[in-house]
Amino acid sequence: MSRPEDEPESPTGSTLDGVPDAEVPADAADLDLDPIADVYGEEFLGGEAVVPPGDYGPPIPSRLPDSEQVSSEMRELERRVRAHMTPAFPVEPRRRLPLRFLWKRYRKLAMRDRSDFVDEFGRDPLQAARIAPLLDFLYRQYFRVEAVGLDNIPDHGRALLVANHSGTLPYDGAMVMHAVRSEHPSRRDVRPLVEDFVFHFPYLGTFINRIGGVRACQENATRLLERDQLVVVFPEGAKGVGKLYKERYKLQRFGRGGFVKLALRTRATIVPVAIVGAEETHPMLSKITWLAKILGIPYVPITPTFPLLGPLGLLPLPSKWTIHFGEPIDLPAEYGPEAADDRILVGRLSENVRSRIQSMIGTILGDRRSVLLG
C-alpha cells in the first residue's frame, strides 16, 4: 500500500516502482522461509570439503555393499534437491509479443501524457503538473484570486477546510487547492472532496480524480485526515453548486453535519473558508430538471451564456474572487471523539460553522464594489 506522503513524487511523475521489496513487515522473516534452507538446514548451504592438491594414487573401489542401490539413492536425492530448487514461479516469457519493436513504440506513445504511478486516491503527478499552469492562469489572471488569512492553515498536521460551494462547475475546489499550494509558505497539498454527481460525471470526474479530487465519503475523508493531510469539504454538496443566481451567497443546509463528526472522530481542526466570486462564474438563472433526469445528472443549467452560445457558454465569467481562510475552530480541544455520536451537539456545531462562514461572506460582500473588479 502506498502512503502518499512517503512516496517519491517527482514532477515528471515517473518512479521506477518496478522493483519489489520496499516494505517488508518486521515479522516477515519467520514466515518467508527459504525452501532449501528449511528442508536441509544451514549445513546444506555450507562450503564444499576442500581436498588439498596432491597425488592420491589410483581411485579406491567402493566397498559399499550395493553400489547400484547407493547410486539410485543418490539419483533420487539429486532429483529431490532439484525439485526443491525448481523456482516455484519460472520466469518464462509466456506471451511472446509479435512486432516487439512496434509494441514498444506504441506503448511509449500511449504512456506519453500519463505517469505509471498514481497515489492511492488516483492523482497522477504528471497530469497534475501539466494542469498546474492552467490553474495558475485561472488563479492569477482570470479570477485574480485574493487569498486572505492563509496563516490560519497549519504548516503540518491534519485540518479540515470547510467552504461554501457555488458556481455550477467546481472551480472553487481547484482554486482553494491552488491557493494553498502556491501561496501558503508550506506549499501544502489540499485534497478536495468531490460530490458524487461530479465525481461520476464522464470525463470530468476522471479528470478531477487525476488532478487530486477524491470522492466525498466518510471513509475517504477519514483516511486522508489520518494521514495528516489537508482536506477541503463543501458540506452544501450538490445543493450548493446547483443553487440559482437569486439565491447567491445564501448558504444551504450543511448536509447532516457529517464534517463535524469527521473532525471530532479524527481530531482535526476546522478552518472555515469563505469563497466570494465563484457564484458569478456561471450565474444560473434557471435549471431544467426533466432533461437532467434523462441525462442522469442533477440539473441542466441555464445561464446568460449557456446554452445560448453553445460550448462557449461553458467559459466562466471572469469575476474577481476573494478566498478568506478564517480562524481555526479547534473542536478536538473542546470535545472528545465520543461527541460525534451526540446528534444534537453535531447539529449545533455544524450550524455554528455555517453561520461563521455566512458572516465571513457578508463581510467580504460588504467591502466588494464590483463583481468583475472587486
Next chain:
Amino acid sequence: MTAGGTPKNGSANGSGGDSPDQPRTLARVRPPLDPNNRVVAITGARSFLGTELIKQLEADRRYRRVIALDIRKPELSLEKTEYHPLDLTLPTADGDLAAVLEGKGVDTLVHAAFLSHPTHASEWAHELEDIGTMHVFNACARILPARVVMVSTTMVYGASPSNPNFLSEDAPLAGNRDSRFIDDKVRAERQAARFADEHPEVAVTALRFAPILGGTISNWFTRFFARPMAPVLMGYDPLLQFVHERDAVRALEIALAREARGAFNIIGKGVLPYTTVLALMGKLPVPLPHFLARPLSRALWMTQVFDSPPSFLDFLRFLCVADGSKAKAELGYAPRFAIKRAILDFLGVVGDDDGAPDHVRAQG
C-alpha cells in the same frame, strides 16, 4: 444446511469409539495443533493457488502431510502429498470428503475449489462454488479442523459508484447485479461466516484476493488482458488493483501459519487507472459509450464470442479497490510487489524494457 448445524448428537459416527450417551464433542477432543507437525487438506488442489501452496508445503518441513483433493491429480512431483479424487458437484461430496479426511488428523483445511473465470455453464458453477462450499463446511462440521482457510476475491464487494476508495472488510458484500460468477462467491462467503458463528472452536479465515496477476497464473483478468484490444467505457477510468501471484501465495502460506479469524483483503501495492494499465500493457483501448457497451457485451457473451459477462463492465466503470490494512495488522501480510511489477511479470517483460521512460532509465 441441516448438516452444517451443531456437531452434537451426530447421526453417523464414523470415527468409532464414542459411547452413544456421551455428548459427541467431549469424545472428539482434538489434540492441539502442533505447529511442527501439520496436516493440511486442500480442495481445489489443481487451481493456481492450490498447486502453488502444495509446492510450498512440500518444501516446508513443518508440514507433515498434505491431502490434495480435486477432480484431477495435480501435475507435481509429490512426496508428502497424497491425492484423493473429489468432485464437489456430486450430491454425496460432503460424505466423501469427510470419509477421506476422517482419522487423518487434519488440522487445517484450505478451500480453494473456486472458478477463476466465469463460465457459461452457470448451473454447474453454482453447484461447484455455492453447493460445493456447503459440502466442504458440512465435512468440516464433522472433522472439526482447527483452521479453515477459504479463498475468495475482492470482487465480492462489487464495483459500485458509492464505494469508497478503499473497501474495508466490513463493507457489505454487494456482489454484482446479474453476475452469477460473483454471486456464488458471495454465497460461499456467507456460508463461511455462518460456519464461523456456529463453530467458534474452528478458526475460519476468508482471504479476499484482489485480482491476481503474474507470470504463470491464468484467470479472468489474464484472459481479458491477453487480447490485443480492450473496451474502455467513455469517460470512465477507474483505479484497478492487482496482487502479484507471489504475494498471493505468500499470503496463503501466512494464513496457514497464523491463526487469524475473519475476512482479510489480500492486496498488492499501489493502484493504477485502467487506461494506464492498458497503456503499460500496450493494448489498444476501444472507447465505447456505456449505453452501447452493455448490450454489445451481452450479445458477445450470449454468442460466446467474448468470455466476459456484461456485468464485468461495472468493474471498468466504478471502483472496487480493497484496503489491506487489516491483513497487515492482524495477519502480518503486507504486499511486496508493486502493481507495475505484477503487470510487467504478466507480460513476461524482463530486463531492458521495464516500461520506464528513457530519462529515468538513463539515471539508472
